[in-house]
Amino acid sequence: MKRARAEILSTRKVGAYRSITLVAPEIAERSRPGQFLAIAMPEGRSFILRRHFSIHQASRRGGWAGTLEFVVDPSSGAGTGWLAAASAHEFLDVIGPLGRAFSYPKRLTNCLLVAEGRGAASLFFLAQELVARHKRIDMILGGRALEAVFKPIDAKRLAQTVAVMTADGSLGERGGVLDALPEAAARADAEVVYAIAPPPTLKTIAAFCRAHGLPAQVAIEERMGCGFGLCNTCVVPVARKDRSGYENLRACVDGPVFDPSRILWDRWLGEPMPAPTVEPEPATPHGGDEP
Amino acid sequence: MSAAPSLAVDLGGIVLPTPVMIAAGCAGTGRELAGLVDLRRVGAIVTRTITVTERVGSDVPRVAESPAGIVWETGLQNPGLDPFVSGELLRLARGGARIIVSIGGETLEEYVRMTSALQGRPEVAAIEIHLSGRDDELDRAVLGAHADRLNEIVGAVARMSLVPVFAKLPGACDDIVGLARTAVRAGATGVTLLASPPALGLEATRDRPRIGIVTGWLSGPALKPITLRAVFDVAQALPAVPVIASGGVRTGEDAVECLLAGAWAVQVGTATLTDPAAAVTVAQGIVRRLKTAGLASPAGLRGLLQPPEPVATEEDPVPAP
Numbered sequence: 001m002k003r004a005r006a007e008i009l010s011t012r013k014v015g016a017y018r019s020i021t022l023v024a025p026e027i028a029e030r031s032r033p034g035q036f037l038a039i040a041m042p043e044g045r046s047f048i049l050r051r052h053f054s055i056h057q058a059s060r061r062g063g064w065a066g067t068l069e070f071v072v073d074p075s076s077g078a079g080t081g082w083l084a085a086a087s088a089h090e091f092l093d094v095i096g097p098l099g100r101a102f103s104y105p106k107r108l109t110n111c112l113l114v115a116e117g118r119g120a121a122s123l124f125f126l127a128q129e130l131v132a133r134h135k136r137i138d139m140i141l142g143g144r145a146l147e148a149v150f151k152p153i154d155a156k157r158l159a160q161t162v163a164v165m166t167a168d169g170s171l172g173e174r175g176g177v178l179d180a181l182p183e184a185a186a187r188a189d190a191e192v193v194y195a196i197a198p199p200p201t202l203k204t205i206a207a208f209c210r211a212h213g214l215p216a217q218v219a220i221e222e223r224m225g226c227g228f229g230l231c232n233t234c235v236v237p238v239a240r241k242d243r244s245g246y247e248n249l250r251a252c253v254d255g256p257v258f259d260p261s262r263i264l265w266d267r268w269l270g271e272p273m274p275a276p277t278v279e280p281e282p283a284t285p286h287g288g289d290e291p
Numbered sequence: 292m293s294a295a296p297s298l299a300v301d302l303g304g305i306v307l308p309t310p311v312m313i314a315a316g317c318a319g320t321g322r323e324l325a326g327l328v329d330l331r332r333v334g335a336i337v338t339r340t341i342t343v344t345e346r347v348g349s350d351v352p353r354v355a356e357s358p359a360g361i362v363w364e365t366g367l368q369n370p371g372l373d374p375f376v377s378g379e380l381l382r383l384a385r386g387g388a389r390i391i392v393s394i395g396g397e398t399l400e401e402y403v404r405m406t407s408a409l410q411g412r413p414e415v416a417a418i419e420i421h422l423s424g425r426d427d428e429l430d431r432a433v434l435g436a437h438a439d440r441l442n443e444i445v446g447a448v449a450r451m452s453l454v455p456v457f458a459k460l461p462g463a464c465d466d467i468v469g470l471a472r473t474a475v476r477a478g479a480t481g482v483t484l485l486a487s488p489p490a491l492g493l494e495a496t497r498d499r500p501r502i503g504i505v506t507g508w509l510s511g512p513a514l515k516p517i518t519l520r521a522v523f524d525v526a527q528a529l530p531a532v533p534v535i536a537s538g539g540v541r542t543g544e545d546a547v548e549c550l551l552a553g554a555w556a557v558q559v560g561t562a563t564l565t566d567p568a569a570a571v572t573v574a575q576g577i578v579r580r581l582k583t584a585g586l587a588s589p590a591g592l593r594g595l596l597q598p599p600e601p602v603a604t605e606e607d608p609v610p611a612p
Binding site for chain 1: 320324326327348365512561
């Protein structure tokens with residue numbers, strides 16, 4: 001783990017997201033798929049805590065050696081919005097690589113990779129490493145609409161098959177990644193599942209994998225305080241190995257990659273909130289308060 | 292100019308190389324800060340609060356951010372006394388920092404048991420008494436906000452302890468000077484001002500079906516003026532008592548303000564979560580100020596701020612009437 005003042009080499013739009021490439025050789029050479037970066041917010045703004053982003057690419061060799069790429073969703077809050085507007089040659093205070101990485105299967109070869117939205121960024125890093133280890137990979141990519149599906153074309157270069165799912169049907173099939181899961185798992189003859197998605201989706205993926213006896217690894221995206229293990233706030237309740245209850249493990253240092261079969265999902269996510277009983281307000285004919 | 296000022300401070304029996312500590316719950320368990328800060332350059336670290344038995348801690352969400360600070364609640368997650376003493380404490384000590392152990396509990400007996408277990412441990416430089424636990428016997432929200440309880444607990448810990456004892460007084464109470472006086476009369480070496488006040492944060496994320504509620508404590512920049520007032524009032528009333536300022540200290544200037552108000556040392560908490568080396572940069576900021584002022588030690592700043600009129604400094608002259 002290193003702290004660096006890293007220069008932004010470039011930023012570019014990738015669908016609904018912004019991809020940011022940094023020059024940070026010491027962090028890049030240590031980075032592995034599933035790990036993340038903690039990026040400080042600027043002085044004098046209303047954000048106190050760092051923001052955390054999984055690593056999309058870490059180039060150790062070649063013309064891009066020493067660079068790191070991560071992906072932000074500009075719509076996910078003011079802090080991230082600030083970062084999405086940063087431009088080349090600005091400097092960021094970066095700590096990384098943080099957290100435990102995905103592990104690669106030694107014997108099993110057929111890997112199914114599932115991601116929803118921005119989470120796909122770190123699955124691409126994983127996919128490359130798995131392909132380099134002669135694994136077969138298949139992917140399911142999801143998003144609310146076409147632009148929220150991360151790099152579907154690139155996925156086709158890495159994976160044997162790619163199932164694309166959008167909530168509105170604007171790309172691929174209409175539906176969520178869960179709808180594609182049974183068929184994709186069968187088609188790929190999946191032996192292991194890797195997933196990054198919002199927790200409720202991961203919960204269902206975990207249940208599927210358990211029902212089918214599939215080993216799985218999930219990277220969770222819990223809101224973090226510090227990102228390096230100090231504040232004890234990004235915890236996930238995980239069953240103890242000796243089966244004596246559970247312990248709250250920190251997603252930042254004990255994760256973000258976990259074995260989903262050990263996560264106590266209901267304790268972690270709470271029971272779903274009952275559906276609202278109030279009638280939704282009718283849309284105003286004049287479109288809100290715009291002048 | 293004389294030689295570089297020394298930052299060493301003596302807090303009633305514990306000598307620290309700098310007056311800047313890392314506050315309870317922000318220094319990790321001995322692994323996290325490796326490579327991010329040299330703990331030998333930190334005045335001391337206060338451990339996360341330890342309880343007699345393990346606490347698994349509260350459910351998520353545990354943190355909500357606001358412009359003024361963070362609202363947090365960990366439910367005092369910790370491994371319990373024995374695993375702490377045999378594991379975490381030794382690991383922290385290997386990092387080279389002086390260690391102040393924060394002890395928490397709900398009953399007098401728990402505090403006594405912990406003090407007894409820490410007695411004679413060479414790694415422990417001092418004890419800080421966490422008093423924000425619930426007082427179930429008296430059905431009160433915060434243990435340390437009441438003089439009778441404070442007197443009982445601090446008295447017992449101070450009588451047994453072989454190292455200095457600091458009482459961390461509650462962030463929301465009626466009479467901070469009265470509580471400080473009670474703690475000192477009961478035997479505390481000094482006081483840490485203040486514990487985080489109770490707060491509530493809401494967190495909506497798109498990934499969750501409902502809004503998260505963090506019923507916890509406030510930390511961060513919002514606290515500095517509150518800390519300064521408490522430090523000032525207590526230092527005025529009890530000038531011989533070591534006062535440690537905690538809450539809202541992020542920069543060297545913040546620390547200098549606390550020292551001017553009468554603090555003997557400061558703790559850096561939330562700032563460490565963003566800048567792991569904050570305790571070192573804050574100390575560097577104090578050195579710069581001492582050099583500018585031509586002072587030899589942080590004690591030279593202590594209490595320069597006097598009522599009713601603040602002492603003028605070069606940067607901030609008092610305007611002519």
